[in-house]
Amino acid sequence: MESRGTDLEHRAADAVESNGAVAGTESPQEGRRTFLKGTGLAAMTAMMGMAIPFGRYMPEGYRPVGLAHAQEPDMVVMNDKDGLTLLNDRPINAETPAHLLDDAVTPASRLFVRNNGAVPFHALDMDASSWTLTVDGEVDTPLELSLDDLRNDFEVVTRNLVLECGGNGRAFFQPGASGNQWTTGAVGCPEWTGVRLRDVLNAAGVQPSAVYTGHFGNDPHLSGDPDRLPLSRGIPIAKALEEDALIAFGMNGSDIPAVHGFPLRLVVPGYPGSASQKWLTRIWVRDQVHDGPKMGGYSYRLPAYPVAPGTEVPEEDMVIMETMPVKSLITNPMTGAQVAADGFDIRGHAWADGEVAGMETSIDFGQTWQRAELDAPVNRYAWQHFRASIAVPLPGYYEVWARATDGEGRTQPVTTPGWNPRGYGNNMVHRIAVIAA
Ligand SMILES: Nc1nc2c(c(=O)[nH]1)N[C@H]1C(S)=C(S)[C@@H](COP(=O)(O)O)O[C@H]1N2
Numbered sequence: 001m002e003s004r005g006t007d008l009e010h011r012a013a014d015a016v017e018s019n020g021a022v023a024g025t026e027s028p029q030e031g032r033r034t035f036l037k038g039t040g041l042a043a044m045t046a047m048m049g050m051a052i053p054f055g056r057y058m059p060e061g062y063r064p065v066g067l068a069h070a071q072e073p074d075m076v077v078m079n080d081k082d083g084l085t086l087l088n089d090r091p092i093n094a095e096t097p098a099h100l101l102d103d104a105v106t107p108a109s110r111l112f113v114r115n116n117g118a119v120p121f122h123a124l125d126m127d128a129s130s131w132t133l134t135v136d137g138e139v140d141t142p143l144e145l146s147l148d149d150l151r152n153d154f155e156v157v158t159r160n161l162v163l164e165c166g167g168n169g170r171a172f173f174q175p176g177a178s179g180n181q182w183t184t185g186a187v188g189c190p191e192w193t194g195v196r197l198r199d200v201l202n203a204a205g206v207q208p209s210a211v212y213t214g215h216f217g218n219d220p221h222l223s224g225d226p227d228r229l230p231l232s233r234g235i236p237i238a239k240a241l242e243e244d245a246l247i248a249f250g251m252n253g254s255d256i257p258a259v260h261g262f263p264l265r266l267v268v269p270g271y272p273g274s275a276s277q278k279w280l281t282r283i284w285v286r287d288q289v290h291d292g293p294k295m296g297g298y299s300y301r302l303p304a305y306p307v308a309p310g311t312e313v314p315e316e317d318m319v320i321m322e323t324m325p326v327k328s329l330i331t332n333p334m335t336g337a338q339v340a341a342d343g344f345d346i347r348g349h350a351w352a353d354g355e356v357a358g359m360e361t362s363i364d365f366g367q368t369w370q371r372a373e374l375d376a377p378v379n380r381y382a383w384q385h386f387r388a389s390i391a392v393p394l395p396g397y398y399e400v401w402a403r404a405t406d407g408e409g410r411t412q413p414v415t416t417p418g419w420n421p422r423g424y425g426n427n428m429v430h431r432i433a434v435i436a437a
């Protein structure tokens, strides 16, 4: 992210703020995007905070490149990130290198970002006073809830919950799949505070006709068309009525950061991250499978049967991806590290839809596996920490492979599992290289 957080951009962002760009009757979003039209050289110079020696040659209405990024909220919110790899800047997508996921609880600065649209401006202003969540559809009593209503009328709970993008690991499929080329870093386990989705649904009274939820946020579509939504997904009503999913308004003891959904988001553990709608405005209880944007076609869907890599699967044979597979990451040492000649310690995290039952490591390319020490989760759906002492016979190049097994005996494969057209659900073992010297 370093290239994004330059002094110039910070200064430019400050100048944009102090220039009163959000005044007037335009929406803040339009205001900030269009105010440069007709701005004179003197004003431009003030905004840049320095002389523009060739400024007289700038075409009328020209928007300096140095201001463009600072103006985009998507870029401003990324200034708080630390060491993430940017995969795409429109929409913003960034993942976390494995060694930066070493914390037991993922700090905001190291949580991956997955956006399908733009970051809404309201989130940057961090003002939640007029926010409402609508719960409607197949319910006895539709609800309109403010953040205070949520806090006051429901039990507030705090849980460490894994959030992982369904496409995490996509980059390793052969043949490749289109979409963000996530390697291993579209996952994190922050501490979330909020109310149970179940409690809110029960307060509205779920009718027998309910089969699915439909989630809505207010992030703008990249086309700028206000009638289009970047993403609106849902989950089976039975999953929504389990105790684990939260409507969260806090992360790691603070408000949810702008880029992660301020002021309100869903966190649906065990399911692909796309179920965890950010900037949550509405939960529509449906009498059919939700049909919002990115519910159909090939989005977050897998072939109904195993296919050979590269197979063209007809759309009608694609089924919605539900649970996420068992997985783990070695977070220390960093791959490429030099370690002691006779041995070293490793550690990391493992997670599953449910509990991880066992954790093993191998240093002989999977010939033999040794049991690692695995902690119980701090709560259901928190990732579990593991550690192992690795002894090596000789100095030299080693790889450490780690694999987790879930409560139903499913183990991470050593090569990419179940190829699928969009590259979801890759839970192959994580491998690091070390030099024992
Ligand atoms: N409103 C909204 N919610 C969203 C998305 C989005 O684009 N818009 N992306 C989803 C996807 S695909 C993922 S993986 C997670 C990522 O959450 P994060 O950016 O907080 O890490 O948010 C989900 N919620």
Ligand SMILES: [Mo]
Pocket: 114, 164, 165, 166, 167, 272, 273, 274
């Ligand atoms: Mo995702």
